[in-house]
Every structure is written in C-alpha cells, then in structure tokens.
Amino acid sequence: MSASKIIAPPYRNYYRQRTANQWRKIPAERGDPSAIRPFLAGNWKMNLIPRAGVALAARIFDLCRDIKDVDMGFAPPFTGLSTLADYIEPDFLRREYGIGRNVFLLAQDTFFESKGAFTGEISADMLAAIGVDRVIVGHSDRRANLGKYFGFSSSVARRLSKNFLTHTFTQLKSREQQLHPQVFAAIEHLLDEQNSDVLAGLATFLETELNERAGESDDAIQRKVQAALANGVQVIFCCGENKEARRAHETFNLLERQIRMGLEGVARHTMSEVIIAYEPIWAIGEGAQPAPLEQIAEVHDFIRNLLMDLYGEQIAARVRILYGGNVKPDNIAAMMQLAGVDGALVGGASLNAADFAKIIRFGLPDAV
Secondary structure (H helix, E strand, O other): OOOEEEEEOOOOOOOEEEEEOOEEEOOOOOOOOOOOEEEEEEEEOOOOHHHHHHHHHHHHHOOOOOOOOEEEEEOOOOOHHHHHHOOOOOOHHHHHHHOOOOOOEOOOOOOOOOOOOOOOEEEEHHHHHHHEEEEEEEOOHHHHHHHHHOOOHHHHHHHOOOHHHHHHHHHHHHHOOOOOOOHHHHHHHHHHHHHHHHHHHHHHHHHHHHHOOOOOOOOHHHHHHHHHHOOEEEEEEEOHHHHHHHHHEEEEEEEEHHHHHHHOOOHHHHHHHHEEOOOOHHHOOOOOOOHHHHHHHHHHHHHHHHHHHOOOHHHHOOOEEEEEEOOOOOOOHHOOOOOOOOOEEEEEHHHHHHOOOOOHHOOOOOOO
C-alpha cells in the first residue's frame, strides 16, 4: 500500500485535506471542537434483553473511563432502546464514567411512514420520541441477508411447479376477463412435458436469485433516510457489495447506485447528519474475513470522491465513512490508519465488553 494511504500512528482527532488528488489526515489537538472524531458503533443485532444490554454498556463504559475523543454508538434491538436511553443519560455518564456527550443511542432500522397499518414497523418519530440519536439504514442484513428467511423465494419457486401451474392455468381459463395471450402461451409452454427440465431449472434459478435479492430496495432505503432526517434522527447509511459483484468487478458501479439513490434529496446542509458505513457483505458473518486494507482504502476513497462530486470538497472532507465487516481489536488500529476511514460499524465484537472497549481505545494502552 502506498504511503499516502496509511499514516502512523492512527490519529484519534484529525482534520482531512485533499492534496495532489489524494485524501490525508492531519492530527488535531484532543478535544478540538472543529476536528473530526472517529465513530465506533456497536450493532447488537437480535441479541440481548434490555437488562443484559445495560450491563454490557456499563462494563464497556467502565473500561473506557474518561474517553472523550471518539464517539461511541450502541444499537440494541427495539426492545432495549428505552431502557438503554435511560441509562446513558449524559449527566449520569459524566459523573460515573467521565464521558457522556460522546455516547449515542442508535436504532437498527426504521420505517418510512409515520403511522398506519404497518404491523411490526417502527416510525422515525417514534424513535425520536424515546431519545434515539441515529438510525442504521440499509444494513446488509436488510438489503439482502434476511431475504432467505422471509420465504419469498421458496414461495415463488413453488408457483413454478407443474401441479400449481396446471391448477392456475385452469382457473385463468375459466375467468371472464382473460389475461394476455402471451401469458397463456408461456404457461402452456412450461407445462409441455418436453419442457419439464426448463420448468425445474427456472424454479431453482429464481429461488437462488431471490434469496440474494429479496431484501430492501434502494427506493425503500431512500425513503427511510428522508423520514429519519425529517424527524431529527441522524442516519448511518450502509452500502456494500456481495461476493458476486466483487468477482464481476461491479463494486464501484453498485456502490455509486446505492449512494446516489439512497442520498437523493439530501441537501448539502443536511449531510452533516449523515454517516456512511461501507460494509462488504462477503466480509460479514462467522468465518468471513475482513476486507484487505488496500481494498478498504480504495473503496473509501471512491465513496469520498463521489461525495465530493455530489456535495463539494468541503462536505466530502468531513462526512464520516465507517468500515464494517469483521472489525476486531487486533485490526481496528490498522484500519484507522487509513486516510479515508473514520470509524467502524461493529457486529459480533461489540457484544464482548473487553473487545469493544479495545476497539474504542484503538491506539491507546489497554484498560487495566
């Protein structure tokens, strides 16, 4: 990796400048209000009941006493938000741990409507009402990974069985209002005994494809971003490619589409309320490996240059871009040396107090 991509040691407060078409960090004094502070966010996903979440947070704070030069974020499940909100009251944290104003309550998702018949959803104004500071939008779990659990793909595949199509074809023929002749022709073609292999192959293909794609659309994510910002809840906007896109060298095209669509309508003066998290889907989960440092640097530079095209150099320099994907205590310092990385969105390691505290304390001696 070129020297311009990595600096040493990893600065905990810094400015960012662009010279000779490259971004670099310049160290700032600790506590400088105009400096960029890294953001280390723990996404607890579907783990921990409320009391266990408070106990975990308390242990992390105990290991991070007087750490004020980075921002910390905690994203419990919806059931734990109110309980954790009461615990992380700034005056209490200041008295007890010497921190407070740098601790933020995060929600893992929101919905784009404010109210209505949307069973199981939570609106942005509901989150704001209980003290949520920021909401994660477009996480890879919701963009793609949850598709395999929702059952949509298997439901479509079952509709391409011979028995189902035969029954459906009989029903359609009995209706007074006929469908387009091409629909009947297509069904008849698939039901032909000679095309049984085609029918089985099509069902398998669609089930596999929909497992990968039956998640939130770019349009839905854009609407969530707008709803959150309109209700005073800041956004952690996630983007990232799956392994197929990476192998096909489509990473940059995919990221540009996700970012342009997700941030469409977000004004220049509002971008200070947006944090971007790059999380390659293939680097997330048990057994996966984090992206190589060279790739993280390359992608973060691409995202920041895209933000410069959209919002100008001054805004692009200050928008924080996090990395997510198997962030651990032993790799966070190297990641934070990269000129474009401003923190991390941490999954599994955030459920272990000692590990997450070490991530928050990157570049500092371990807590006693």
